[in-house]
Amino acid sequence: MDRNGSIENVIIVGTGCAGLTAAIYAARANLSPLVLEGREPGGQLTTTTQVENFPGFPEGVDGPQLIMNMHRQAEKFGARFQYSEVDEFEPGTDYHRLKVDGEWLEAKSVIVASGASAKWLGLSNEKAMKGHGLTSCATCDGAFYRNVPVCVVGGGDTACEEAIFLTKFASQVYLIHRRDSFRASAILATRALNHPKITPIWNTAVTEYLPDDRGEMHGVKLKNLETKEESTLEVKCAFIAIGHTPNTAPFRSWLPTDKNGYLLKKDGSFTEIPGVFAAGDVVDPYYRQAVTAAGQGCMAAMDAERYLAHQDSPHHPQTA
Numbered sequence: 001m002d003r004n005g006s007i008e009n010v011i012i013v014g015t016g017c018a019g020l021t022a023a024i025y026a027a028r029a030n031l032s033p034l035v036l037e038g039r040e041p042g043g044q045l046t047t048t049t050q051v052e053n054f055p056g057f058p059e060g061v062d063g064p065q066l067i068m069n070m071h072r073q074a075e076k077f078g079a080r081f082q083y084s085e086v087d088e089f090e091p092g093t094d095y096h097r098l099k100v101d102g103e104w105l106e107a108k109s110v111i112v113a114s115g116a117s118a119k120w121l122g123l124s125n126e127k128a129m130k131g132h133g134l135t136s137c138a139t140c141d142g143a144f145y146r147n148v149p150v151c152v153v154g155g156g157d158t159a160c161e162e163a164i165f166l167t168k169f170a171s172q173v174y175l176i177h178r179r180d181s182f183r184a185s186a187i188l189a190t191r192a193l194n195h196p197k198i199t200p201i202w203n204t205a206v207t208e209y210l211p212d213d214r215g216e217m218h219g220v221k222l223k224n225l226e227t228k229e230e231s232t233l234e235v236k237c238a239f240i241a242i243g244h245t246p247n248t249a250p251f252r253s254w255l256p257t258d259k260n261g262y263l264l265k266k267d268g269s270f271t272e273i274p275g276v277f278a279a280g281d282v283v284d285p286y287y288r289q290a291v292t293a294a295g296q297g298c299m300a301a302m303d304a305e306r307y308l309a310h311q312d313s314p315h316h317p318q319t320a
């Protein structure tokens with residue numbers, strides 16, 4: 001329910017590219033959407049610098065700036081924003097309920113655009129090292145590590161792509177993978193393996209981050225998973241690229257997910273539950289681009305608008 005005790009038309013969960021595009025479309029459709037900003041407002045674009053592949057920006061655009069522009073654009077058309085995390089979700093027939101900050105909100109439709117968060121290795125001093133030579137975003141932090149050795153952990157497309165990107169700055173890029181072959185597509189794997197600045201380290205896990213006396217990374221401890229041999233590798237930064245976890249916690253018990261936890265859609269942006277739509281990285285383990293997330297956000301708002309129009313139609317069985 002909104003502050004006047006009435007039921008919202010649409011609540012949008014998430015303020016990344018998908019959520020904000022949904023907010024622009026829903027606001028322009030006069031639905032006065034309520035947009036919930038969670039723990040990572042703005043989503044993953046806020047952790048990038050230059051976005052060079054968003055159509056319409058031939059010179060590139062700053063990621064946080066792009067998000068701020070979308071936010072402003074949604075607000076201009078009447079979207080309302082609230083800094084709240086969704087703790088619980090309960091689907092209903094006429095409306096759905098979301099528990100935020102201990103209060104239940106009610107909405108005729110919900111767009112889940114809660115994104116995905118980077119996975120980490122789970123080592124003991126991980127929290128302290130983040131921002132001090134430990135990051136999950138080469139695009140954001142690569143330029144800080146010029147002419148020094150760095151490592152990337154992972155064997156997928158992201159790890160290979162980030163390693164290749166980092167060769168622009170670093171003196172040497174170690175690509176540490178737990179197996180002896182990459183999961184990445186052949187083209188990226190070959191490009192990484194053929195790069196003179198990239199050295200793969202196979203069958204190996206990072207077991208410890210090593211800080212210097214100022215708390216900045218100066219190396220990582222490695223363990224060869226076959227021989228069990230331990231060693232130290234001197235690097236100034238470790239880029240963790242081992243995939244993402246979709247942020248589905250409050251929805252998981254109601255909406256089906258794939259084996260990696262991504263929400264499954266039925267058709268367009270429709271989920272199994274009428275009136276609940278999904279868009280962006282929370283449903284997309286593959287493309288994960290700003291522009292695809294924006295497209296999906298648009299689709300979800302249009303689907304929600306049509307769903308609401310149908311619900312309110314005099315011929316609809318519930319309202320007739």
Ligand code: NAP
Binds near residue numbers: 153161182243
């Ligand atoms: P991913 O394909 O899931 O790969 C994750 C990698 O990290 C795997 O090599 C995995 O090892 C490793 N890993 C996972 N957990 C680990 C752990 N705890 N410790 C050490 N290593 C661990 O993730 P992604 O590379 O982020 O790609 C996600 C999706 O986006 C993929 O579908 C990918 O094709 C797509 N993508 C495409 C492009 C592009 O086409 N340009 C760029 C980026 C991403 P194992 O191999 O042993 O499982």
